[in-house]
Amino acid sequence: MAQPVFKRVVLKLSGEALAGNQGFGIEAETINSVAHQVQEVVELGVEVAIVVGGGNIWRGISGSAQGIDRATADYMGMLATVMNSLALQDALETIGVPTRVQTSIAMQQIAEPYIRRRAIRHLEKGRVVIFASGTGNPFFSTDTTAALRAAEIEAEVILMAKNKVDGVYSADPMKDPSAVKYEHLTYMEVLNKNLGVMDSTASSLCMDNNIPLIVFSITENGNIKRVVLGEKIGTTVKGSV
Template structure:
């Protein structure tokens, strides 16, 4: 761990980021400098000795629900969205390995030429060897979001918390970008998130986290070094818990 860095509060975490977070200022696709910036934040917490799992959405390339709304058959649209998450995972793997971090992309849909199939014990072993595990293709099933996939994998990997990187520094009762009077929460319970329909994760993911008492920490990815700070209990974030 770099000298002067506060000790992390968790030793194994799940980092969930949206596909849109990889777009940068573009309206679509991948922005390599943005991917590298996020990879450097992962590098910082990896250097602190934290074992890191990641799930990245696919909305920068294709969103299944959106495709379905435009007349595409829902199951097909969702599988296309899963494939988009594999592309994002490979981009993040490339950025992390350029920084000297051993990484494994693990897909719920077998595609042996480009990544490993999901085998829980093998994935746990990768984490123990200090490899970053990027879980791709969601749960491998249509009708489930990458939020649910992140919560499922976090429980299977025995992560101590989910870190949800967003565009804002926590959970608000409405969109702070359009409502300057939006109320920000420092802490909020799972039941409040569900009852007030707060936009943290979808209801299935929140219920799964609640049932397994897995805290969700919502923070801003835009803050340089924000992930390392939040992992040490510093900076601005919202804690979702019991």
């Protein structure tokens, strides 16, 4: 039986990944598929932490463009990530995967506050930990949250699951049929070529802390397990090739 190549991972899910084909909100079939894929990885003995975005419900930048104060719009986006996290927790626990949600903004009636040592202890006990409400600060993306939490809990890799592409391309493959898919990149190349894999803050944080990133498609069932087992899919981004 194949053995996982990672012991502790951070899975980064965009909010859009939970919306499925409907494009907005939470699609039950999609979130249940994600939960089963996470279950497959947990059953391999891998410790899984998850950071989920909120773009399927609200995007802070879009709200700011509509005239809402940027900090206020970002706080609204953080609340959207909490809604997604609770839905994902429910989907996981329905299939028997013990899960804890930790929020960067205190809301004790529905989730634990983020405490690094407690999060690590949950992971060591085989529980999935979902980090909600971003960093708790406006002007920072959930990509930056994934990079920060990965560094804090000493995760070996960030798994960035996408629902529209299966890796990093030289251009938007939806708009440019000549776009080329990369198998390997450095963070410096990502920044210099402005490839939009993560925002610059998140990319720099990963580069400075030597945290590799694997970008892949989550729409194909079993892909999270394939990545954890070391199968070469998607695009790998490292500090150096």
